[in-house]
Amino acid sequence: xxxxxxxxxxxxxxxxxVYATDIETxxxxxxxxxxxxxxxxxxxxxxxxxxxxxxxxxxLIPCGMCNNDRLSVGEFEEWHYYNPIIDRxxxxxxxxxxxxxxxxxxxxxxxxxxxEKRTQDGVIQKYQNMxxxxxEGLRIALQAATPEQSIEVILEYLGNSLNGERTYxxxxxxxxxxxxxxxxxxxxxSREKENxxxxxxxxCAHTGTGCFRRESLLSLRILRKSGRVxxxxxxx
Numbered sequence: 001x002x003x004x005x006x007x008x009x010x011x012x013x014x015x016x017x018v019y020a021t022d023i024e025t026x027x028x029x030x031x032x033x034x035x036x037x038x039x040x041x042x043x044x045x046x047x048x049x050x051x052x053x054x055x056x057x058x059x060l061i062p063c064g065m066c067n068n069d070r071l072s073v074g075e076f077e078e079w080h081y082y083n084p085i086i087d088r089x090x091x092x093x094x095x096x097x098x099x100x101x102x103x104x105x106x107x108x109x110x111x112x113x114x115x116e117k118r119t120q121d122g123v124i125q126k127y128q129n130m131x132x133x134x135x136e137g138l139r140i141a142l143q144a145a146t147p148e149q150s151i152e153v154i155l156e157y158l159g160n161s162l163n164g165e166r167t168y169x170x171x172x173x174x175x176x177x178x179x180x181x182x183x184x185x186x187x188x189x190s191r192e193k194e195n196x197x198x199x200x201x202x203x204c205a206h207t208g209t210g211c212f213r214r215e216s217l218l219s220l221r222i223l224r225k226s227g228r229v230x231x232x233x234x235x236x
Contacts, residue, residue: 003101004097004099004101004106007097007108008020008030008032011030011032011110012032012033013032013033014032014034014110015034016032016034016110016111016112016113017032017034017035017038017090017109017110017111017112017113018030018031018032018034018035018108018109018110018111019031019032019035019047019052019056019108019109020097020106020107020108020109021052021106021107022104022105022106022107023068023071023096023105023106023107024105025051026051026052026053026062027048027049027050027051027052028047028048028049028050028051028052028055029048029106030044030106031044031047035111038086038088039055039056039085039086053066056085057083057085058085058157058160058161059136059140059157060140060143060144060153061140061143063136064136064139065081065136067079067094068107071094071095071096071107072095072096073095073096073097073098073105074095075095076093076094076095077093077094077095078091078092078093078094079091079092079094080092080114083111084161084162084163085160085161087163088111088113088115089113089114089115090111090112090113090114090115091111091112091114092109092110092111092112093109093110093111093112094107094108094109094110095107095108096108136157137153137154137157137158137161138154140153140154140157141153141154141157151169151182152182152184155167155168155169155182155183155184156184159184159185159186160186164186165185165186165189166183166184166185166186166189166192167183167184168180168182168183168193168196169181169182169183170196172201173198175198176201177198177199177200177201178196178198178199178200178201178203179196179197179198179199180192180193180196180197180199
């Protein structure tokens with residue numbers, strides 16, 4: 001079998017997304033040039049040692065769709081996935097390779113971008129995986145140590161996944177007005193929580209900046225960087 005470093009070199013200039021992780025620790029050991037570029041990284045050193053789920057999916061715990069337990073050396077598992085972080089629909093091919101020098105096993109994933117074909121075929125729309133994404137966010141949030149952390153985690157997860165600038169939670173106070181109690185903002189965006197206290201309820205109802213309200217129905221408004229506002233409702 002070729003040395004692992006030779007396998008990485010083979011993938012380096014391929015026009016597909018390729019990365020590899022330590023199967024036991026989830027730490028990234030390799031990303032090819034195309035994958036580094038789409039995640040805004042300058043070199044492999046910027047990715048090495050980071051958890052794949054933290055860097056690639058922006059989550060705090062391993063992904064719910066992780067298939068590591070189904071992979072084996074010499075065989076490939078193929079599946080399709082819309083990645084909201086890079087906004088691409090991918091055909092994925094996953095396998096394991098083993099380093100003969102030390103017995104270590106690495107998960108290797110190759111992603112073929114089929115976004116244009118899928119869009120032309122009318123099979124997908126931009127947010128077709130929304131239900132899965134929200135469920136995944138809830139799953140991640142429930143792993144947090146406290147209810148407060150769970151709320152912060154899901155706001156961050158949904159904001160990142162939807163390429164948002166900010167997500168809010170507003171709660172009705174004793175005067176029947178709204179207080180901004182939780183806030184997540186993207187990097188470079190100023191916080192507004194202190195300025196959003198005791199505001200008339202109609203402002204939260206009609207604003208384009210976005211809010212959750214803690215009642216029987218939660219409304220999440222996410223302000224996209226494009227300026228478009230996406231609205232979701234869920235019962236609690």
